[in-house]
Amino acid sequence: MTTKDLADLIFPNITKTVDDYEKMYPERGLKEGAKVTRYAPSPTGFMHIGNFLSAVIDYVLAKNSEGVFYLRNEDTDKAREVEHAVESIMKILKNYDIYPDEYEYENKIKGEYGPYIQSERKEIYHAFIKHLIEIGRAYPCFCSKETLEEQRKNQELDKERTGYYGDYAFCRHLTIEEQMSKIKEGIPYVIRFKSSGDFNKKFIFDDLVKGKIELPENDQDIPIMKSDNLLPTYHFAHLVDDHLMRTTHVVRGEEWLSSVPVHIDLFRAFGFKPPKYIHIPLILKKDEETGNARKISKRKDPEASMQYYEEKGYPPLAVIEAIMTIANSNYEEWHQAHPESTFIEFPFSPKKMSSSGAYFDLEKLDNISKNYISTLKKEEVYDQVLSWAKKYDPSFANLLEKESLRSIAIFNIERQQKKPRKDFVHWSGVKAQISYLYDQYFFEDYQKTYADITEKETIELLKKYANIYQEYDTESEWFEQMKQFAIQNNYAPSPKIYQEDPTLYKGHVGMICESLRHVVTGKKETPNLFQILKIIGKDGLLKRIEFYENGN
């Protein structure tokens, strides 16, 4: 009995060899230096911001080098699988203008290196496992979970390193005959990789972010195929897929760093060249209870899910900018120097990436978003607010459409100037900031917000003003009239003049403006009054003053 017999017993129907697959998936004929990257999520729920960070880096790396970026569905854990997870991931990526070159979902497949769904690649994995068994680098293990659990406990008690290695790797030492007869008896088994390393020996591993790291060789006989669904574990699927799909760079979270020895051992068993690894730092969050940093969690932190940014209405490019800043902190500077360039042109450098965990700073995101929105044209703001509202605030969307002209005028307030106003942070905040400019909201909601600061005399003054008000083209013309009006009513035309001798005047022009602003908007703080008056119009002005008078 030989390992060949064992391999045939386990995989009687597998006829293709590793070589066959090597020929089926030849080296990609890309130009020198082109990077092949992938985003390989497991479909277990909503997209996490850490995954998004790695997807963005993958994408930039590939696009920047005229390479290939593909999406692979790692669905080997059937127990945790969630329906439509890949669809939602594709939607999110699309939202951020990230388009995989190769992918497979909803029965559509694009690319020559598929299937891109791991559960459809079972035969391929089996051929590779069969090969390992034949060359004596893999074997069936019949240890039950209970046995393994017990062994682990004993190892802990004995203060030994835990795991399936050396003398603890019981099934490694069975004879081929024993292995075959157990299989024939129908005892369930996993396939384990026969490790080749010595834990006490170190090797140097070069990570593109962290640099050279000394790691112990792998002596763990890890499972590479599960007993129930015969699907590979992550470690093995990573080897087969990233090799056959000719991946050049693997971007993943630093939680994978400690399994690098396993992966290297696996690649060496086949004589394959491992990809370059980019282990990116975890995205952290300060834990409120302990005050310590911890991995950002989907359960505790809403901002961990990419869904959050869509619901809040952050423009995708703002989120990208914030994420890119985590990837390389010189991103902002670069972007300012290259305003016309998109993020895929950014020369991302793994070496420049911080090697410690990063906080995702929501305040910083707000600032980025504010700046970004201030650069948009009025129509763009309108379109984006509208499409957000259609999804998350339909009644506001209706109003925006019904009053589209007024809405666009509102979004134009202090926008067409060298330094545009920066008051919109995200679309979900817009309604509260501008609703007073629509009669519908103003007369319904703003009555209560008035503070009683205006005297009767002032109201009379404002009424007088409303009657002479006219729509000027420029602000200075308007303000000139306002000053004249102030003088006629014994108000100083400027605060300075007023201050020279306050007893000469009832007040100054600014005070009239203040009262006017207050009565017309219900707020003390608003954007430019001239532009607001233009939008409301003379009728609106009269109506609002009347409304105020009656309300008090």
Add this chain to the structure above:
RNA sequence: GGCCAGUUGGUGAAGUGGCUUAACACACUGCCCUUUCACGGCAGCAUUCACGGAUUCGAAUUCCGUACUGGUCACCA
């Protein structure tokens, strides 16, 4: 506990032996501009790079130790 990594201001960080009296951005504070709020402008905000020691003419940058934080040690990825 073993193995691995990290530790620069309120935050993200730049920095890889002298150009650093530690860049830039966010936040914060003050002043100016001003019909409000913003915007904008100016200024302030780490004599110091977790701590201790070593190497060196010289260290945030190299080495050793300590502390703390994080990751990992599944038939999960």
